[in-house]
Amino acid sequence: MDQMLGYxxxxxxxxxxxxxxxxxxxxxxxxxxxxxxxxxxIAGFAAVGAYTYAILTTAGSTFHLGGFGxxxxxxxxxxxxxxxxxxxxxxxxxxxLRADYLAIATIGIAEIIKLILKNETDIxxxxxxxxxxxxxxxxxxxxxxxxxAPMSWFxxxxxxEALFDSLPNWWWQPMFTxxxxxxxxxxxxxxxxxxxxxxxxxxxxxRENEDAAQAAGKDVTRRRIEAFVIxxxxxGLAGAFFAQHLRLIDPTNTFDPAKMTFLVWVMLIAGxxxxxxxxxxxxxxxxxxxxxSELMIDGTIKLLVASFDTLDAGILKSRAGYxxxxxxxxxxxxxxxxxxxxxxxxxxxxxxxxxx
Amino acid sequence: MWDSFAFEFVxxxxxxxxxxxxxxxxxxxxITLTFGILRFANFAHGEIMMTGSYLTWTxxxxxxxVFGWALHxxxxxxxxxxxxxxxxxxxxxxxxxxxxxxxxIMIVIASFGMMLVIRSAVQTxxxxxxxxxxxxxxxxxxxxxxxxxxxxxxxxxxxxHFWIMAGTLIITLGLAYLLGQTRIGKxxxxxxxxxxLAQATGIDVEAVIRATWVVGGFCAVMAGVFMAMDTQFIxxxxxxxxxxxxxxxxxxxxxxxxxxxxxxGLVIGLAExxxxxxxxxxxxxxxxxxxxxxxxxIMVIMLIVRPSGLFKGRTF
Numbered sequence: 001m002d003q004m005l006g007y008x009x010x011x012x013x014x015x016x017x018x019x020x021x022x023x024x025x026x027x028x029x030x031x032x033x034x035x036x037x038x039x040x041x042i043a044g045f046a047a048v049g050a051y052t053y054a055i056l057t058t059a060g061s062t063f064h065l066g067g068f069g070x071x072x073x074x075x076x077x078x079x080x081x082x083x084x085x086x087x088x089x090x091x092x093x094x095x096x097l098r099a100d101y102l103a104i105a106t107i108g109i110a111e112i113i114k115l116i117l118k119n120e121t122d123i124x125x126x127x128x129x130x131x132x133x134x135x136x137x138x139x140x141x142x143x144x145x146x147x148x149a150p151m152s153w154f155x156x157x158x159x160x161e162a163l164f165d166s167l168p169n170w171w172w173q174p175m176f177t178x179x180x181x182x183x184x185x186x187x188x189x190x191x192x193x194x195x196x197x198x199x200x201x202x203x204x205x206x207r208e209n210e211d212a213a214q215a216a217g218k219d220v221t222r223r224r225i226e227a228f229v230i231x232x233x234x235x236g237l238a239g240a241f242f243a244q245h246l247r248l249i250d251p252t253n254t255f256d257p258a259k260m261t262f263l264v265w266v267m268l269i270a271g272x273x274x275x276x277x278x279x280x281x282x283x284x285x286x287x288x289x290x291x292x293s294e295l296m297i298d299g300t301i302k303l304l305v306a307s308f309d310t311l312d313a314g315i316l317k318s319r320a321g322y323x324x325x326x327x328x329x330x331x332x333x334x335x336x337x338x339x340x341x342x343x344x345x346x347x348x349x350x351x352x353x354x355x356x
Numbered sequence: 357m358w359d360s361f362a363f364e365f366v367x368x369x370x371x372x373x374x375x376x377x378x379x380x381x382x383x384x385x386x387i388t389l390t391f392g393i394l395r396f397a398n399f400a401h402g403e404i405m406m407t408g409s410y411l412t413w414t415x416x417x418x419x420x421x422v423f424g425w426a427l428h429x430x431x432x433x434x435x436x437x438x439x440x441x442x443x444x445x446x447x448x449x450x451x452x453x454x455x456x457x458x459x460x461i462m463i464v465i466a467s468f469g470m471m472l473v474i475r476s477a478v479q480t481x482x483x484x485x486x487x488x489x490x491x492x493x494x495x496x497x498x499x500x501x502x503x504x505x506x507x508x509x510x511x512x513x514x515x516x517h518f519w520i521m522a523g524t525l526i527i528t529l530g531l532a533y534l535l536g537q538t539r540i541g542k543x544x545x546x547x548x549x550x551x552x553l554a555q556a557t558g559i560d561v562e563a564v565i566r567a568t569w570v571v572g573g574f575c576a577v578m579a580g581v582f583m584a585m586d587t588q589f590i591x592x593x594x595x596x597x598x599x600x601x602x603x604x605x606x607x608x609x610x611x612x613x614x615x616x617x618x619x620x621g622l623v624i625g626l627a628e629x630x631x632x633x634x635x636x637x638x639x640x641x642x643x644x645x646x647x648x649x650x651x652x653x654i655m656v657i658m659l660i661v662r663p664s665g666l667f668k669g670r671t672f
Contacts, residue, residue, distance in 0.1 A: 038461060040468060097659060099461045100397035103468070104603045105659070107399075108652040111600060119645035262472050265465070315483070322479035329473035336466055337454050 009170055012177045013245075014291055019180035020241050022283035024264045026187050026276060027234030033274035033346065034200065035227035036207035038099040043260035044110030045232045048086055049079035049239025050249050051117060054130040059144055061132075064125040069144065072136055076240045083236025084229045086113075091225035110257060117251035129250025133243050136179050137172035140164075180241055184280065187234055191276045194230075196349045203227055204274075204348065258325060263290065266332045272342025281344060286328070293324050367512045369633045370626075375517050375586060377625025378524035382579035383598055384605035384617035385531065386572030392548035392612025392670055393568045396463040400447065401576060402595030402602065403474035404440055408577030409584040409594070410482055411436035413489055429490065430519065433581045441573040443474075448569055471596070479592050486591045489584040490516075520582045527578060528618055531571070535614065540567050548612045548670070600648060601628070604655035610669020619666065624651045 024042060031037040057075035058067035086109075094105040117124045124130065139145050146152065146160035155163070194200050206213040206220050214220050243249050263286065271282020297320040305313045335342065383405060390398045416432035419425055447470055455462040494514035504511040535541035540563070546554040547564045555561055583598065584590045605624045609616025631642040631650045642650065664671045 036461075038464065093656060093660065097663075100391075100464055101607075101659060101663075103399075103464055104397055104600075104607075105656065108600050108655065112649050112652060115646055115649055119643060258472055258475075262468070265468070269465070318484065319480050322476040322484065325476035326473055326480060329469050329476065332469040333451055333466060333473070336462065336469070340458075340462070 005170075009173055012173050014288070016177045016180050016245055017291075018284045018287040019177070019184045020238050020245060021264060021267060021287050022184045022280045023180075023187060023238035023241065024235055024260075025267045025271065025279040025283040026184070026191055027231040027238065028264055028268050029231075029273065029276060029279040030191065030194075030227050030234065031231035032268065033276075033279070034195065034203040034207070035224055036099070037095070037224060037228055037231075038103045039106045039228070039231065040103050040257075040261055040265070041106035041108075041110035041113075042235055042264050043255040043257045044106075044113040045083045045087060045235040046239030046242060046260060047110075047113055047117060047249075047251065047255040048083045049236030050243035050254070051124060051130070051239075052079040052082045052236070053240035054133045054243050054249060055123070057134050058130060058132055061130075063128070064130055065123040072134060072139060072244075076237060079240040080233045080236045083239070084233040087232030088225065088229045091228040095224045095228060096221060107257075110261070114251050114255065124251070127250060127252060129248060129254070131248040133247045133249065135172070135176060135244040135247055137175040141172070176244070180245075183237070183241070187237075188276055188280060195276065199223075201349065263287075263328065266328055266335075268342075269332060270335050270342055272344040272346060274346030275342070275344045278342050278344035278346075282342065285343075289331075290324070290328065293327070297324065363510060365633065367510075369629050371511075371513055371517060373626035373629030374622065375520050375625070376629055377622035378520050379579050379582050379586065379621075380598070380601050380605045380625045381618040381621025382524060382527060382575045382582065383602040384609065384621045385575040385614050387602050388606040388609065388611055388614055388617040388669075389544070389548075389568050389572050391606060393544060393551075394452070394463070394565060395551075396460045396467065397603065399464070399468045399599065400470040400474055401572070402597075402599040403471050403478075404444055404573055404595070405576040405580035405583070405598060406590070406592060406595030407443065407474060407478055407580075408433070408436050408440040408573075409489070409580035409590045410478055410487075410592075411439050412577070412581050412584070413487060413590055414482075429581055429585055430523070433577060436581070437574055437577045440577045441570050444569040444573040445566060447474075448565070475592055475595065482592070484592055486589045488588065489590050490588045494588070516585045520586060523578065523582060524618075527575065528615070531575075531614055534571070540564070544568060544571075597648070600655075601625075601651040604651040604658075607655050607663075607669075608658050608665055610665025610667040612670045613665065613667045616665055616667035616669055624654060627651070627654060 024046065027045075028039065028042060031039045053075040055064065055066045056068050056070045056078055057072055058064075059069050061067045090105070090109055094102055097105060118127055120126070134142065134145075140151065141160075141164040143157070146155075146164075147157050151160065202213065202218055202223060205216070206218060206223055210220055242254070246254060249255075264283075267282040267286045268279050269282070270286055271280070272278025298317075301313055301316045301320060304316065305311050383401070386404075387398060387401050390396065390401070412429055412433045415435050416427040416429060419427050419432065451466050451470055452463055455466060494516050496512035497515050497518065500511055500513055533541075535545055543554065543559045543564050544567060546557070546559055547561055551561065554564075579598075580594070583594060587594075601624050602621075605620035606617050607620070608623060609618070609620030628647045628650050631647065632640040632644045635641045658665065
């Protein structure tokens with residue numbers, strides 16, 4: 001029974017992180033799939049969201065700025081706004097550049113954000129990062145939440161304590177997973193709406209033939225900045241959820257461009273760029289491959305160490321992580337060459353007017 | 357005549373800046389050539405650099421353990437250059453060539469992927485930890501110290517810095533000869549200026565592309581080895597750390613202009629080191645933690661103000 005519960009919780013955490021990656025992939029889909037903007041600074045925007053959320057919602061701390069202890073939803077909203085604001089500034093400066101230059105610029109922005117997070121120790125606690133980040137649902141069982149409004153209206157501290165004691169200690173996990181998936185669904189519905197709207201068609205037109213779109217009177221630069229900002233806002237929200245999932249974030253390991261930016265790109269390209277469903281499918285698929293390969297490699301290492309006692313399990317394990325990255329990289333190359341439009345290729349909304 | 361400020365400025369900011377600039381310059385040559393000739397930003401370039409320095413370390417360690425000789429890194433770099441060029445050509449053949457007629461962004465994605473593939477391959481084989489490249493503390497060159505001290509212009513420059521500066525100068529002169537005098541060099545410049553016209557005049561574009569990888573790979577490995585000689589250690593993220601300054605140098609000098617890239621590299625290297633000099637008051641002008649930001653800022657300003665670079669490079 002305990003083992004079944006363990007599998008269940010593992011599955012839920014797989015779904016949670018898969019959902020967060022799906023958000024990132026959807027955000028990238030707006031930028032790359034819709035508008036053809038090559039953003040390789042995903043980790044930077046997610047980091048802005050995560051740190052904003054963390055600083056605003058954690059309890060007061062001497063290690064970093066704040067902990068302002070504000071409501072979680074407020075932290076999430078500001079995380080989105082700040083990621084959007086920064087992307088807007090970058091957009092105004094860099095959006096007119098050719099795709100290659102935009103790629104260099106965004107990778108640079110992500111590095112600068114990392115430098116700021118690392119060096120401004122008064123605000124971010126530097127390389128040691130921020131911990132005790134409140135996680136949605138689980139935070140309800142923290143004293144500072146159930147002793148204050150609105151929870152204190154319904155029950156007193158003893159009553160809440162008794163309630164949380166009666167629940168199994170993982171009660172929040174299914175709720176948190178569902179929350180993440182709900183947000184993925186909401187974002188998906190909104191983006192589908194955007195894709196089928198005149199705005200979405202115009203984005204495709206700009207991506208496919210900029211000159212023609214411009215000749216038709218479309219404000220190309222402005223629309224591109226819009227797509228860039230919308231994508232970054234979604235990435236900021238994903239970063240806030242990532243901070244909740246991990247509860248401890250630091251600038252280098254959590255937001256490693258290899259694990260974040262690169263994996264999201266593989267997800268979008270595998271799933272099908274331009275297709276929102278493809279982005280979600282790719283995210284869950286690649287995340288499942290990524291996590292299950294960890295289990296498989298662990299098993300192989302155990303077998304190897306058992307059969308050759310000269311091998312050191314620790315070294316093998318650290319090397320195997322990089323081997324995994326190597327394989328994901330080769331998967332990307334394979335998809336790029338053989339199936340450049342991904343599993344679910346982009347489908348354009350029909351051009352005919354329904355009223356006629 | 358050599359007050360303590362000037363002494364500090366020259367020895368601890370100016371000379372290291374030039375040395376760093378030389379390293380960036382060599383790296384940027386490869387970036388600007390591939391950008392000019394193959395027309396894409398090669399994100400995997402820094403990783404070739406890093407792989408080259410790992411191979412150099414491996415060859416000198418191998419020779420050291422088998423024959424007991426302590427090879428100079430520049431000699432151990434020769435086989436490393438051959439292997440790194442071979443890797444570059446293989447990567448081009450299997451991962452970039454299929455996209456020659458696709459939109460360039462496909463090749464950029466492919467090179468972005470190769471960046472991770474090459475780095476994780478090195479991390480799998482050699483492990484993720486730092487490796488000491490040269491042991492011990494580099495002492496300043498005694499002869500230069502004595503002569504300059506007698507002239508009351510005390511210079512503390514270790515031998516490794518002389519190697520790096522002289523090496524960069526020789527490679528730049530060699531490149532000038534290659535591009536200006538040889539047939540393949542002229543063909544490279546022709547393709548960089550106009551690929552269609554070059555093809556129409558009967559230039560073998562594929563041969564030019566191979567030559568580009570050879571020259572770029574050679575310069576990249578030399579930059580990597582010089583970097584390793586300077587910092588005395590190698591790590592798997594060194595290529596990625598260098599990527600942004602190298603792009604900045606290539607854009608500053610003008611895309612497709614190798615000598616622009618050399619000048620750009622020197623400017624970026626100097627700017628990074630000099631930004632930490634206490635120009636106003638006692639504190640560094642810009643905290644050393646933000647050095648990378650300097651290169652980036654120069655690059656963004658350049659892209660806005662003059663995207664063709666200092667030397668009228670190609671704009672896309």
